[in-house]
Amino acid sequence: MNFVLLIGLVAGFLTTVAYVPEVYRIFITKDTKGISLLWLVILLTGAILWFVYGLDIYSLPVIFANGISALLIVIMLILKLRLH
Amino acid sequence: MNFVLLIGLVAGFLTTVAYVPEVYRIFITKDTKGISLLWLVILLTGAILWFVYGLDIYSLPVIFANGISALLIVIMLILKLRLH
Structure with a gap:
């Protein structure tokens, strides 16, 4: 793995x-x-766009970090909508 | 500007x-x-490393986003340390 x-x-x-x-x-x-809710939606949109950008520039860190972040934000969003 | x-x-x-x-x-x-405080330090370290990574791969979005994020986190860190 390179530095x-x-x-x-x-x-x-x-x-x-x-x-x-x-x-x-x-x-x-x-x-x-x-x-x-607005904050979660902004963060999720950002993470998804970063994910797409990561795919476009072939950056594994951008893909992994934002893929997992998006999942965590979706979990928060579901909890927010179910518990509200 | 490309897409x-x-x-x-x-x-x-x-x-x-x-x-x-x-x-x-x-x-x-x-x-x-x-x-x-730990959360701010983790975020700041992450943003600085992303910034360095952005410089390494010549990615303007990664450089700009994490440079500005790092500044905002530093502001929060200073406020946290001064107000605590």
Whole structure:
């Protein structure tokens, strides 16, 4: 694995893992009031566009990080809509 | 401007602009209790590594989005440390 790819994968791991505490908090507290629906939709649209961009430029870190981020955001979105 | 670059720039705009309400909220409320220091440090490290990765692969969207994100996270970090 080359060094540049490694930097990208570590970057992607960090910014993706940053969503986990929020997803976990919602699961435990069932409280989604602190999270705005508009914010989730903006983030999800962004993640999906990053994913498409990653495919276009053949960047594995961009693809992986935003694919997983999009999944985590979808989980938050479903919890938000079901618990609201 | 080619279409792929445009997708990347829109993606970067959306995921960067997602930080703005939080920065604004902290400015207005002076309340940083809801934000963990560890979380900010993880996000900042991630954004800086993405920035470096963006430079390495010559991706303007990755460079711009994460450069501006890093600045916004630094602002939150300074507010967190000063207001705590």
